[in-house]
Amino acid sequence: MSDSTLIPIIEHSAMLVGQAVPRACLNDMAKEIDRAGEQEELASLVQRVWKAGRLDGLPKPLENPDAPDCPFLARDPQHGWCVAVSRNPDGSWLAQASAGGKVSIDAAAAQCLSIPAREVVAGSTTRSLDVIWQTVGKYRSVFAEALLATFLINFLAIATSIYSLQVYDRVIPHNGYQTLFVLTAGVVLATLFNVVLTQVRGTILDKTSTLIDQELSEWFFERALGIHLSFRPKSVGTLSSQIKGLELVRGVMSSASLFLLADIPFAFFFIYIIYLIGGLVAVVPLIFFFISALSGILFLWKIKKYTQLNQGQSNRKVGLLVESIDSIEMVKANGAEFELQSRWNALGNEAAEVDDKLKRYSVLPGNIVSFLSQMAYVALVCFGAYLVTLHQMTMGALIACSIISGRILSPLGQLPGFMMRWGHAKSAIQGLDQLLSLPNELDDRAHALIPGHLEGQLRVEQAVFRYDREISALEVANLDIRPGERVGIIGSIGSGKSTLLKLASGLYRPAAGRVLLDGMDISLISPRVLRQAIFYLPQDIHLMSGTLRDNVLQGLPDPGDEAILEAAKKTGLFELVRQHPKGLALPISEGGRGISGGQRQAIGLTRMLLAKPQIILLDEPTASMDAGTEALLVATLKEVVSQGATLLVATHKSALLPLLDRLLVMKGGKLYMDGPRDAVLSRLSGQG
Numbered sequence: 293m294s295d296s297t298l299i300p301i302i303e304h305s306a307m308l309v310g311q312a313v314p315r316a317c318l319n320d321m322a323k324e325i326d327r328a329g330e331q332e333e334l335a336s337l338v339q340r341v342w343k344a345g346r347l348d349g350l351p352k353p354l355e356n357p358d359a360p361d362c363p364f365l366a367r368d369p370q371h372g373w374c375v376a377v378s379r380n381p382d383g384s385w386l387a388q389a390s391a392g393g394k395v396s397i398d399a400a401a402a403q404c405l406s407i408p409a410r411e412v413v414a415g416s417t418t419r420s421l422d423v424i425w426q427t428v429g430k431y432r433s434v435f436a437e438a439l440l441a442t443f444l445i446n447f448l449a450i451a452t453s454i455y456s457l458q459v460y461d462r463v464i465p466h467n468g469y470q471t472l473f474v475l476t477a478g479v480v481l482a483t484l485f486n487v488v489l490t491q492v493r494g495t496i497l498d499k500t501s502t503l504i505d506q507e508l509s510e511w512f513f514e515r516a517l518g519i520h521l522s523f524r525p526k527s528v529g530t531l532s533s534q535i536k537g538l539e540l541v542r543g544v545m546s547s548a549s550l551f552l553l554a555d556i557p558f559a560f561f562f563i564y565i566i567y568l569i570g571g572l573v574a575v576v577p578l579i580f581f582f583i584s585a586l587s588g589i590l591f592l593w594k595i596k597k598y599t600q601l602n603q604g605q606s607n608r609k610v611g612l613l614v615e616s617i618d619s620i621e622m623v624k625a626n627g628a629e630f631e632l633q634s635r636w637n638a639l640g641n642e643a644a645e646v647d648d649k650l651k652r653y654s655v656l657p658g659n660i661v662s663f664l665s666q667m668a669y670v671a672l673v674c675f676g677a678y679l680v681t682l683h684q685m686t687m688g689a690l691i692a693c694s695i696i697s698g699r700i701l702s703p704l705g706q707l708p709g710f711m712m713r714w715g716h717a718k719s720a721i722q723g724l725d726q727l728l729s730l731p732n733e734l735d736d737r738a739h740a741l742i743p744g745h746l747e748g749q750l751r752v753e754q755a756v757f758r759y760d761r762e763i764s765a766l767e768v769a770n771l772d773i774r775p776g777e778r779v780g781i782i783g784s785i786g787s788g789k790s791t792l793l794k795l796a797s798g799l800y801r802p803a804a805g806r807v808l809l810d811g812m813d814i815s816l817i818s819p820r821v822l823r824q825a826i827f828y829l830p831q832d833i834h835l836m837s838g839t840l841r842d843n844v845l846q847g848l849p850d851p852g853d854e855a856i857l858e859a860a861k862k863t864g865l866f867e868l869v870r871q872h873p874k875g876l877a878l879p880i881s882e883g884g885r886g887i888s889g890g891q892r893q894a895i896g897l898t899r900m901l902l903a904k905p906q907i908i909l910l911d912e913p914t915a916s917m918d919a920g921t922e923a924l925l926v927a928t929l930k931e932v933v934s935q936g937a938t939l940l941v942a943t944h945k946s947a948l949l950p951l952l953d954r955l956l957v958m959k960g961g962k963l964y965m966d967g968p969r970d971a972v973l974s975r976l977s978g979q980g
C-alpha cells in the first residue's frame with residue numbers, strides 16, 4: 293500500500309473543505325501510518341490519520357457516491373489515492389491524483405470515503421475570551437502536566453541552597469569529604485534533571501500553544517469571512533488590525549508568560565522554605581514581596597490606559613497604510629502624496645506621545661522591582677548576620693536563604709512587561725469581540741434551508757436597502773423575475789442598479805422587506821446552495837494572488853485544463869492564456885495588478901461558464917471590453933440562457949440589449965419602469 297501519499301492527499305482534501313493540518317501534527321500522522329497492520333481496514337487507517345491531524349469530523353466509507361458528496365477521497369486500484377472533484381458525463385469521476393494531474397476513476401472499483409467539512413460552532417458566544425478559554429481547555433491535561441513540572445522545577449531549585457547549607461554547616465566544620473562528594477553528586481544530578489525538565493516543559497508548552505494558536509486563528513479568520521457583507525466594518529485597515537489582534541493575545545499565551553504566572557505563587561513556597569531554614573529572617577522577603585507587588589500594581593492602571601490608546605492609534609495607522617497602498621496609483625496621479633504624508637505624520641506624533649508614556653510606565657516598575665530585589669538581598673544578609681551573631685541562625689542557613697531569596701522577586705520584575713502585553717491583548721480582545729458581535733453567516737448555517745432543486749425565480753418584496761443606515765440606496769416595492777427570464781437593468785449612474793443585483797445575489801440583506809428565491813427568503817437559504825445556484829459578477833472584479841487558473845476556479849472543483857480553455861475561448865480570455873508562456877499558470881499578483889479591466893471581466897465570465905449556475909447576475913459585464921470581445925460574449929450569453937438560466941444584467945451598453953426580453957429602469961434608487969424590452973425602449977425614446 294503506497295501510503296506515503298496518504299498524508300499529502302489528506303492535507304489536500306482538508307484544504308478543499310476549509311480545514312488545515314497543523315504542521316506540528318505531521319509526525320503524529322506519519323506514526324499512525326507506520327502503526328497500520330496488514331489486515332487493517334482502509335477506512336479505519338484514514339480515520340486514525342485524520343484524527344492525528346486534529347481535523348474535524350471523521351471520513352466515513354461512501355458506498356455509492358453521488359455528486360453532492362464531492363469532494364471525496366478515493367483509493368483507486370490504478371491511480372492510488374485521489375480526491376474526486378466532479379462527475380464526468382459518462383458517470384466516471386474526475387479526480388485529482390496524489391501523483392499530480394487529473395485522472396478519471398470508477399467509483400465502483402475504488403474505495404471511497406467522505407471528506408468531513410470543518411465543524412462550525414454556531415457563534416452563540418460573542419466573547420472571544422470564551423472561545424480562547426474553550427480552545428485552551430481542550431489541552432488542559434498538557435497544562436496540568438506543565439504545572440506539575442513547574443512544581444518539580446521550583447522544588448529542585450532549592451537543591452543548591454540546601455547544598456550550601458549542608459556544606460557550610462556540616463561538611464566544613466567536620467572535614468566530611470565523603471559527605472561533600474555525595475552531596476556534590478546529588479546537587480549536580482538535581483540540576484541536570486532540572487534543566488532537562490525545563491527543556492521538556494518548554495517544548496511541550498510551545499507545541500501546544502502553536503496548536504492552540506493555529507486553531508484560534510482559523511476560527512477567527514472563518515468568522516471574519518462569515519460576516520454579512522451588509523455589516524462589514526467600513527475600514528479595511530481596522531478590520532485587518534482587529535483580526536491581527538489575535539497575535540497580541542497569542543503573545544500573552546506564550547510559554548514565557550505562562551511560566552511567569554505559574555512562578556509567582558511559588559514565591560510563598562520559597563518564603564516558607566526560608567522560614568524553615570532561617571526562621572525569623574523570612575519576614576524580610578515577605579515584606580519586600582508585598583512592597584514590590586504594590587509598586588507594580590500602582591502602575592497597572594496607567595499601563596492599561598495607555599495600552600488602550602496605543603492600540604487605537606496603531607489600528608488607525610494600519611488603516612491609513614492599507615488605504616494608501618491600495619489607492620497609490622490614484623494618489624500619485626492626483627499628486628496628493630503630501631496630504632497622506634501629513635495625515636501619517638499627525639498620527640505618528642500622537643502615537644509617539646503615548647508610546648513614550650507607555651514605555652516609561654512599563655520600564656519604571658521593572659527598575660523599581662530590581663532595586664527592591666537588591667535591597668531585599670541586603671536587608672536579608674544584614675538581618676541574617678545579626679541573627680547569626682545572636683546564634684539564632686547558622687552561617688550556612690544565611691547563605692542558603694540568600695540564594696533562595698533571589699528567586700522570590702525576579703518574577704515580579706517581569707510583571708509590568710506582562711501587564712503591558714496583557715493590556716494590548718485586552719484591547720485586541722475588545723476588537724475581536726466587536727467582530728464577533730456582527731451578524732455572521734456561520735450562525736445561520738444550523739437552521740439554513742437546503743433546497744434540493746432551484747428553479748431560479750426571484751422576487752423582491754417591499755425591499756429597502758441602506759449602506760450607511762440613514763439614506764436608502766434602494767427601495768423596490770415589487771419585482772418578479774420568472775425562471776429563465778433575461779432581464780436588463782438600466783438607469784443613470786448611482787440609480788441603484790448594482791445595489792439591486794447585490795440584493796438579488798443574497799450577499800447583502802435588505803433593511804426592510806424580503807428577497808425571495810423560489811418563494812424562500814433568500815437570507816434563510818444555505819449560503820453554499822445559494823452560491824452554487826447564483827453567479828454574481830460585480831462591477832469591480834478583485835483578483836487574488838495566485839495563478840490565472842486559481843482565479844478562474846475560485847471556489848469551483850478543477851474540471852481540468854481542457855474544460856477551462858474551452859470556456860476561455862467563449863469569453864475572450866483565451867487570448868491572454870495563449871500569449872503568456874505559462875498559460876493558465878500565469879502568475880497574478882495581489883489585487884490582480886497587471887490584469888486589465890476587460891481581462892478581469894473575461895476571467896469572471898469564464899468562471900461563470902464553468903460554474904453552470906441557474907441564476908446569472910452581471911454588473912456591467914462588458915464595460916471594459918472592445919466591440920469584438922463584447923460580440924463574442926453576447927453570443928456566449930445567448931447560448932447560456934438558451935439552456936434555461938435566469939439572467940439579470942445591469943448595463944449601459946446597447947450591445948447587450950438584443951439578448952434581453954425585459955428591461956427595468958432604475959431612477960433614484962427606485963424602479964421607475966418595468967416592461968418588455970422594446971416597449972420600455974420606445975417609452976424612453978418618447979420621453980427623450
Ligand SMILES: Nc1ncnc2c1ncn2[C@@H]1O[C@H](COP(=O)(O)OP(=O)(O)OP(=O)(O)O)[C@@H](O)[C@H]1O
Pocket residue numbers: 759760765783784785786787788789790791792831958
Ligand atoms: N459601498 C457603498 N457605501 C455607501 N453608499 C454606496 C455604496 N455603494 C453604492 N452606494 C450608493 O448607493 C447608491 C446606488 O449605487 P449603485 O452602485 O447601486 O448605483 P448604480 O446604478 O449601479 O451606479 P453605476 O451605474 O455608477 O454603477 C448611490 O447613491 C451610491 O452612492
